[in-house]
Amino acid sequence: xxxxxxxVQRIPLNLIDRVCHGAFSFPPRSLIxxxxxxxxxxxxxxxxxxxxxxxxxxxxxxxxCTFTYHPVKDASKRFATLCELQNFRxxxxxxxxxxxxxxxxxxxxxxxxxxxxxxxxxxxVGLMSVIGNQNKLGYCLARGNIGF
Numbered sequence: 703x704x705x706x707x708x709x710v711q712r713i714p715l716n717l718i719d720r721v722c723h724g725a726f727s728f729p730p731r732s733l734i735x736x737x738x739x740x741x742x743x744x745x746x747x748x749x750x751x752x753x754x755x756x757x758x759x760x761x762x763x764x765x766x767c768t769f770t771y772h773p774v775k776d777a778s779k780r781f782a783t784l785c786e787l788q789n790f791r792x793x794x795x796x797x798x799x800x801x802x803x804x805x806x807x808x809x810x811x812x813x814x815x816x817x818x819x820x821x822x823x824x825x826x827v828g829l830m831s832v833i834g835n836q837n838k839l840g841y842c843l844a845r846g847n848i849g850f
Contacts, residue, residue: 709762713745715801720744720815723791726770727820740770741787742821743794747810756824768821791816 723741746765755761775785795814802812 711762711767713743713767715798716805716807716812717745718743718794718798718801718814719747719811720817721791721795721798722817722819722821723787724818724820726823728823732824736823738770739787740768740821741791742766742768768823 721741721743723739725739726736728735744766749765751761751764755763769787769790771787772781772785775782795816798814802814806812
């Protein structure tokens with residue numbers, strides 16, 4: 703596995719406005735699909751990714767972050783506990799609610815909306831999309847020579 707950090711993005715907890723969890727869904731014409739479920743955390747309700755960002759598999763300009771289970775989470779009971787998304791979702795939601803109460807954002811509805819709905823993973827066929835999606839860069843980062 704890769705042991706270096708490629709990117710760090712800090713999002714203040716009081717900016718989180720929505721947490722969605724559920725099964726992954728894909729566009730009807732997508733040829734590259736993956737079973738699974740995950741969680742998506744949004745921090746800018748009013749901004750959607752631009753056309754360029756959606757079609758660039760290396761883009762980092764997204765107002766959300768998507769999490770999924772680690773592929774080897776069942777390797778040990780301790781590791782499975784660390785990778786549990788439901789506990790992470792509950793703790794993140796509580797922390798964000800506290801941050802909203804402590805430091806509300808002016809001009810923004812303060813609070814965290816938790817939704818159970820399918821999470822759209824936009825994968826399409828094209829040279830850059832195939833490269834990005836084969837390495838799972840769109841929703842799971844490649845880990846050195848091993849891609850999950």
